Amino acid sequence: MSDRHHHHQHHDHDDDRPRAHDAPLSDVELRVRALESLLVDKGLVDRAALDALVDTYETKVGPRNGARIVARAWIDPEFRRRLLENATEAIAELGYIGRQGEDMVALENTRDVHNMVVCTLCSCYPWPVLGLPPVWYKSAPYRSRAVIDPRGVLREFGVDVGADVEVRIWDSTAELRYLVLPERPPGTEGMSEEELAALVTRDAMIGVAKVPSPAPPSARGAKR
């Protein structure tokens, strides 16, 4: 099995308070968890209803920044090179800067390698680039299964990775976050940067989807 799990020391990831490095959740995160779990226990709110609300707004941080980065990398080989060499700087060139000073690494998906990002501890996620994490990203089954059975998880997302393709799982941390640079789909020759950016999905930048070729809307798969 060629699948690799890239493991990194995890630290906290709150936006505005320095804390002990061994504390994985910040003070506000603990308060939110305390309040939420008590309200759910007492039946005062419904967990599914909360998740649905969060889901509604999950794309509302840094809405399409990541897609623009990917589109630029597809059409500008020099930018692509800089992105893969030093993603933090290349992304800053476009004016997107992580508020928390975290470093970004871009992972290039190719015919031979499929990269997929997970945070197994507490769902670190590059919000400024990708927006709020989807609810499933934070779910325990996704986090643990992505490491144990990445191909199975990918299949559930509708991505069949051939046996000859190496699957790499990247575990993000507070300091180091990943952006998957998906393969540019065929049939996009001559498209503008803006048109390309519109094709790039959040899931593709996490590595749980491929960017579909432009096709009539009816032919597109439903997005999870």
Added chain:
Amino acid sequence: MTARPDLDALPAIPRDDEGPVFRAPWQAQAFAMAVSLHERGAFTWKEWAKRLADEIATARERGEVDDGRRYYHDWLAALEKLVAEKQLLRADELTRRKDEWERAARETPHGKPIELRPTAS
């Protein structure tokens, strides 16, 4: 799914044309809790807006810069107070539960999801 919360009634919520904008996941969770509690009738939206405005005004008096960065800190503090005032939860329950989460987080090895085990209490 549900009616959209009346964002216009709230003091200066960070938003765009389509709705609220969050800086971190916990902020969206805090937002969702207030909206959900209101939908369940725990308090009126007017009560909530007033409570939040008071919290922001207090923060301003403390000398907090009013640039939106602390909006959801104030939001969470207002919500904690309102649920206590409405006797939905007791303040000591919240403190205890927070400690439990902190312990769970510290005792969880990297690679395992942080989960709260039921405790005998």
